[in-house]
Structures are given as structure tokens and as C-alpha cells.
Amino acid sequence: MDQVRIGVIGVTGRGGLAQHWHDPSGRSTVVAGADVSTLALEQFRERVGSDVYTTLHYQELLDRQDVDAVAVCSPDFTHEEYVCAAFQAGKHVFCEKPMAITTAGCDRMLRAWKESGQRFMIGFNMRYMNIFRVMKDVVDAGEIGEVKVVWVRHFVGHGGEWYYHDWHGASRHSTGLLLQKASHDIDMVHWITGHYGRRVVGFGSLDYYGGDKPDDLVCNECDERDTCVEYQYTERKANSMNMCVFRREVDVEDNSTILVELDNGIKLTYMQCHYTPDYCRNYTFIGTEGRLENLDDGTNVIVKMRNRSNRWTNLADQHRTVKPAAGGHGGADPLVARDFIDMVLDGKEPLATPIAGRMSVAVGVAGTYSIRNDSCVVEVPPLKQ
Numbered sequence: 001m002d003q004v005r006i007g008v009i010g011v012t013g014r015g016g017l018a019q020h021w022h023d024p025s026g027r028s029t030v031v032a033g034a035d036v037s038t039l040a041l042e043q044f045r046e047r048v049g050s051d052v053y054t055t056l057h058y059q060e061l062l063d064r065q066d067v068d069a070v071a072v073c074s075p076d077f078t079h080e081e082y083v084c085a086a087f088q089a090g091k092h093v094f095c096e097k098p099m100a101i102t103t104a105g106c107d108r109m110l111r112a113w114k115e116s117g118q119r120f121m122i123g124f125n126m127r128y129m130n131i132f133r134v135m136k137d138v139v140d141a142g143e144i145g146e147v148k149v150v151w152v153r154h155f156v157g158h159g160g161e162w163y164y165h166d167w168h169g170a171s172r173h174s175t176g177l178l179l180q181k182a183s184h185d186i187d188m189v190h191w192i193t194g195h196y197g198r199r200v201v202g203f204g205s206l207d208y209y210g211g212d213k214p215d216d217l218v219c220n221e222c223d224e225r226d227t228c229v230e231y232q233y234t235e236r237k238a239n240s241m242n243m244c245v246f247r248r249e250v251d252v253e254d255n256s257t258i259l260v261e262l263d264n265g266i267k268l269t270y271m272q273c274h275y276t277p278d279y280c281r282n283y284t285f286i287g288t289e290g291r292l293e294n295l296d297d298g299t300n301v302i303v304k305m306r307n308r309s310n311r312w313t314n315l316a317d318q319h320r321t322v323k324p325a326a327g328g329h330g331g332a333d334p335l336v337a338r339d340f341i342d343m344v345l346d347g348k349e350p351l352a353t354p355i356a357g358r359m360s361v362a363v364g365v366a367g368t369y370s371i372r373n374d375s376c377v378v379e380v381p382p383l384k385q
């Protein structure tokens with residue numbers, strides 16, 4: 001095979017990754033799309049071409065012999081079913097993060113993958129961003145000694161816009177937001193340190209979003225739309241991104257703090273809040289010989305301080321500027337798409353592996369369980385071999 005023919009499930013939103021795969025004279029081409037929305041499929045045909053096959057039933061896409069690989073870019077609660085069905089149909093699979101909304105679901109996906117003999121990759125695009133690759137290089141080179149403590153704070157300043165106006169806000173669809181943005185952050189800590197979480201304790205609550213508005217209320221039709229600070233007008237979108245953020249069904253924490261012990265004893269403190277006015281994603285790694293921090297992923301600056309040479313003083317601060325590459329998510333999206341094709345055609349191991357996908361979900365689920373159960377300490381279920 002010298003070209004991968006791709007079918008996309010969930011064709012708008014994250015399904016936009018298709019643009020990086022659709023190169024009919026190159027190594028990959030998009031031949032099919034499945035979605036539950038006819039509007040989404042119409043927009044997909046406008047982007048990819050009128051000859052692309054489209055269907056409202058994902059199994060029809062999986063039944064096609066001209067589809068070699070499937071990209072599952074639909075909401076989180078669909079991943080397990082679609083990925084397992086894709087492996088049963090003999091397809092290679094790209095699955096967006098979070099891998100699934102339960103740890104047991106991830107384990108079923110891993111089993112289906114192993115049984116199929118096909119290839120599998122998770123959409124952890126942060127692993128492909130220059131800023132975090134540099135941070136990993138600094139840690140791997142031992143520049144800050146042995147990492148002992150990690151601190152991550154994530155101000156998800158678009159929390160209402162991204163997570164509470166649609167399906168993410170209900171736990172039956174997402175389990176909780178420690179599996180959303182946090183699945184990237186947990187994975188970054190796993191990847192940069194080279195160690196997975198083994199014990200978690202969490203604190204969190206739903207303090208700002210949620211409320212007593214009807215579940216079917218949408219911003220466009222709301223009487224309070226002229227005064228509501230969370231009002232969001234949505235036009236001609238395939239998904240329902242303007243449900244009221246104060247509706248009854250919203251039940252996922254809008255602020256969460258988890259403490260995680262990694263398998264080599266590293267301690268991680270992680271905080272995410274969804275109603276901050278600003279956006280910030282800040283990682284600090286403290287090692288036996290220094291400290292590494294990204295000031296902000298917008299400014300792309302790294303500070304490294306060695307606090308020990310001959311004496312315990314700050315001897316050197318280094319600020320390193322890291323330029324993002326061109327393309328979505330700081331240049332990561334084209335690289336993610338390429339890694340998937342290299343994996344399918346050349347057998348190259350991708351940066352974002354399914355095992356990493358499972359471990360990130362397992363830590364997020366454990367943290368969510370702890371938050372909802374009196375902050376009990378939860379052991380992360382180990383991987384079954």
C-alpha cells in the first residue's frame with residue numbers, strides 16, 4: 001500500500017483534521033465521512049469534494065472496502081464503540097483524546113486493537129508542539145537533575161464556550177472534564193517525566209456553571225440573551241454549541257484539583273478551572289538540580305533555573321524562546337496527521353500511543369472518582385498485559 005484511504009467519523013469540529021489527510025495524489029486521501037448531522041456531512045462534502053462517500057450510519061462507512069483507516073473525531077462517549085467496531089472491520093484507527101470515558105472502555109479498546117493486528121494512535125497533539133518537545137528534551141538531557149515535583153495550572157478561560165454549551169457538560173457524555181483538557185495535561189506530565197500516575201486524590205466542585213434552566217434552552221431563543229454574560233450566538237453549526245450553560249443537566253465540575261503520585265514517587269499537583277477570565281496553561285517541573293517552566297504557551301518562553309552549582313544560590317536563569325510551527329494547535333495538527341500516515345504505511349511507532357491514552361484516562365477517571373467520593377485516595381488500575 002502506498003496511499004491510505006481514510007474515512008472520518010465526526011466530520012466537523014475536530015474532524016477538520018481531514019484537511020491534513022486529503023491529498024489525492026499523495027500518501028493519504030479522504031474517501032468517506034460519517035456523522036449524525038446532515039448539515040455536517042453537507043459541509044464535509046463542500047470541503048473534501050462532492051465525490052466523497054457520506055453516511056449517517058458509521059457502520060456503513062466501516063463496511064466499505066475502499067476505506068483502509070478510520071479517524072474517530074466524534075464526541076468522547078462514542079469513541080469506545082466506534083473504535084472497537086473499526087478494529088472488527090479490519091481498519092487502522094486514529095482516535096481523538098480522551099481515548100474513552102471509562103478506564104474499562106479503554107481496556108476493551110486495547111483488547112480489540114491487539115486482536116485485530118491493525119495500527120492504533122491517539123490524538124495527543126500537544127506531544128507534537130515545539131514548546132513541549134523542548135521541555136521534554138531539557139528533562140531527558142538531565143538539565144534539571146532528577147524530576148521530583150510537578151505543578152500544572154490550567155485556566156480554561158473558554159470553559160463556558162468550549163465545554164458547558166454542549167455535550168461535554170453532562171457526565172453521561174464525558175465522565176468529567178479531567179478527561180477533557182486535563183487528559184492532555186496528564187499526558188504531558190506522563191510523557192515528559194516518563195512515568196505514569198499510580199495514586200490520585202482530588203477536590204473539586206461545580207461552582208459557576210449548571211443551575212435550574214431547562215435542558216432544552218438554547219442561547220438564540222433565551223429571554224435573557226441581552227444580559228447574560230455567557231450568551232453565545234451560533235449560526236449554521238452542525239453541533240449544538242449554544243445550549244444554556246446554566247441548564248439542569250450540567251453536572252461536571254468546573255474546578256478540579258488533583259494530587260497524583262507517579263509510579264516513581266514524583267508528586268504532581270494539577271489544577272484546572274473553567275471560569276477564569278483569561279487562558280493559561282502553565283507547567284513547572286522541579287528537579288534535584290533546577291526548575292523548568294513554560295511561562296505561557298502563548299509566549300512560548302521557557303525559564304530554566306539551576307539552583308545548585310557549588311553553592312545553593314541561583315546561578316543561572318535561561319530564557320529560551322521556542323517558535324511554534326505553522327498549522328493548527330501550534331503546528332501540531334499537520335504533524336499528528338503525518339505521524340498517523342507514517343504509522344500505517346511505514347510501521348513507524350507514533351509519538352501518541354494508545355497505552356498513553358489509556359493511562360491518561362485512568363488518572364482522570366481516578367481523580368473524578370475521588371472528587372465525587374469524599375476525596376478518597378484512589379489507586380490507578382494498572383494496565384493488564
Ligand SMILES: NC(=O)c1ccc[n+]([C@@H]2O[C@H](COP(=O)([O-])OP(=O)(O)OC[C@H]3O[C@@H](n4cnc5c(N)ncnc54)[C@H](O)[C@@H]3O)[C@@H](O)[C@H]2O)c1
Pocket residue numbers: 009010011012013014015034035036037040073074075076078096097098123124125166180238239329
Ligand atoms: N486534540 C485536540 O486538540 C482536540 C481538540 C478538540 C476536540 N478534541 C476531541 O475531538 C472529539 C470531537 O470534539 P469536537 O469538539 O469536534 O466535537 P463536536 O461536538 O464538534 O462534534 C464533532 C462532530 O461529531 C459529530 N457527532 C456528534 N455526535 C456524533 C455521533 N454520535 N456519531 C457520529 N458523529 C457525531 C458532530 O455532528 C460533529 O460533526 C472529542 O473527543 C474531543 O475531546 C480534541
